[in-house]
Amino acid sequence: MGxxxxxxxxxxxxxxxxxxxxxxxxxxxxxxxxxxKILIATQKPFAAKAVEGMKNILTEAGYEVAxxxxxxxxxxxxxxxxxxxxxxVRSDKVTAEVIEAAPNLKIVVRAGAGxxxxxxxxxxxxxxxxxxTPGQNSNAVAELAIAMMIYMSRNRFTPGTGFELQGKTxxxxxxxxxxxxVARKAKALGMNVIAYDPFVTDKALFENDGVKQVGxxxxxxxxxxxxxxxxxxxxxxxxxxxxRLMMSLPKGATLVNTARKEVIDEVGLEAAMSERTDLKxxxxxxxxxxxxxxxxxxxxxxxxxxxMGAETAEANINAGLAAARQVVGFLRDxxxxxxxxx
Ligand code: 3PG
Numbered sequence: 001m002g003x004x005x006x007x008x009x010x011x012x013x014x015x016x017x018x019x020x021x022x023x024x025x026x027x028x029x030x031x032x033x034x035x036x037k038i039l040i041a042t043q044k045p046f047a048a049k050a051v052e053g054m055k056n057i058l059t060e061a062g063y064e065v066a067x068x069x070x071x072x073x074x075x076x077x078x079x080x081x082x083x084x085x086x087x088x089v090r091s092d093k094v095t096a097e098v099i100e101a102a103p104n105l106k107i108v109v110r111a112g113a114g115x116x117x118x119x120x121x122x123x124x125x126x127x128x129x130x131x132x133t134p135g136q137n138s139n140a141v142a143e144l145a146i147a148m149m150i151y152m153s154r155n156r157f158t159p160g161t162g163f164e165l166q167g168k169t170x171x172x173x174x175x176x177x178x179x180x181x182v183a184r185k186a187k188a189l190g191m192n193v194i195a196y197d198p199f200v201t202d203k204a205l206f207e208n209d210g211v212k213q214v215g216x217x218x219x220x221x222x223x224x225x226x227x228x229x230x231x232x233x234x235x236x237x238x239x240x241x242x243x244r245l246m247m248s249l250p251k252g253a254t255l256v257n258t259a260r261k262e263v264i265d266e267v268g269l270e271a272a273m274s275e276r277t278d279l280k281x282x283x284x285x286x287x288x289x290x291x292x293x294x295x296x297x298x299x300x301x302x303x304x305x306x307x308m309g310a311e312t313a314e315a316n317i318n319a320g321l322a323a324a325r326q327v328v329g330f331l332r333d334x335x336x337x338x339x340x341x342x
Pocket of ligand 1: 044090091092111112113114115137259307308309310311
């Protein structure tokens with residue numbers, strides 16, 4: 001369990017040749033067992049407690065653990081995966097090149113929700129299972145979304161009269177784990193919550209949360225004082241939030257992006273914010289054109305210096321330990337519950 005046997009090539013001690021069976025050979029075989037190796041590769045490291053817990057889970061299951069933290073060049077990751085059987089990452093880019101450099105690789109777990117950083121086609125082609133850990137870091141991201149709303153409604157904590165969240169409407173674009181938590185927290189603050197998610201077919205989900213489900217993205221944007229984005233970056237969503245949707249927001253509205261920068265059409269967003277000087281944009285994923293936007297929009301724009309939605313000890317521990325358990329569950333028992341490549 002947790003390791004593979006290195007079968008000596010000279011003679012197989014489990015062959016029918018029982019007469020020649022020697023206990024010492026079995027001992028040698030066990031000595032020679034090669035532990036499977038799991039690499040935890042994080043440009044943005046997990047909290048120390050999370051790493052400790054992950055190492056415990058993996059070593060207790062019989063695996064060797066290697067760490068690659070705060071690396072800067074993709075070549076470092078490529079070199080580190082050469083002999084690994086499993087890989088745990090955060091937003092680290094697991095490209096086809098990385099997968100091809102890891103002939104023993106069997107599983108990649110993205111400790112987090114969005115797996116747009118993993119080349120699924122390349123993984124599938126090489127027989128590598130890819131998983132995420134949905135829900136494990138959602139609360140941290142939802143809290144940041146609410147914090148960003150307050151920050152912007154108080155003029156980024158600069159002197160001057162701001163406004164309150166209570167009584168305002170928040171539109172939740174995609175009602176997944178994070179969207180749902182934002183909805184519940186917003187309701188606790190006395191906000192009206194509306195949501196749009198064409199992939200959620202169970203109406204009771206919205207009703208139980210006291211959330212009004214709207215039938216189109218247009219309807220969502222036109223009524224949202226705060227529009228909280230929770231869509232993943234996919235070929236369908238990339239560049240989908242731009243001029244038209246921004247212009248349909250009500251007066252004084254704020255777009256809150258704790259999802260992905262790729263879903264924004266930056267040119268369209270800039271055009272809308274230039275034309276509508278009442279609109280605001282706050283994001284946890286800095287746009288490519290961050291310095292221009294900061295200069296153009298002043299207090300109406302804010303981007304965190306580094307993505308920090310899931311940067312809490314709790315989120316790191318939840319997602320990190322879940323990832324380690326999923327690696328063990330797959331390598332030992334073939335569990336595939338959170339597999340995302342088909
Ligand atoms: C996610 O998709 O889980 C979040 O965006 C967090 O990503 P991170 O692990 O890079 O902070």
